[in-house]
Amino acid sequence: xxxxxxxxxxxxxxxxxxxxxxxxxxxxxxxxxxxxxxxxxxxxxxxxxxxxxxxxxxxxxxxxxxxxxxxxxxx
Numbered sequence: 001x002x003x004x005x006x007x008x009x010x011x012x013x014x015x016x017x018x019x020x021x022x023x024x025x026x027x028x029x030x031x032x033x034x035x036x037x038x039x040x041x042x043x044x045x046x047x048x049x050x051x052x053x054x055x056x057x058x059x060x061x062x063x064x065x066x067x068x069x070x071x072x073x074x075x
Contacts, residue, residue, distance in 0.1 A: 008066065015063035019056045026052030 026049045033045030 012063045012066055015059050015066070019060035019063065022052050022056035022059065026050070026056060 028049075029045045029052065030049035033042045033049060037045050
């Protein structure tokens with residue numbers, strides 16, 4: 001299983017990067033939706049921000065689960 005460790009680490013880093021990008025986009029939309037936008041556009045941006053933040057949380061949880069709960073076949 002030692003051959004899979006670099007690939008697993010790369011996958012974990014890629015998932016964490018995507019989680020960060022999604023979280024940043026969600027936070028930007030949330031700030032814009034709460035401060036600048038008005039009316040229906042504000043609600044759409046706030047809902048989109050919530051979806052992006054939730055997606056970021058899910059991707060981050062998957063990356064964390066892969067690193068913490070991975071199966072070790074070394075005996």
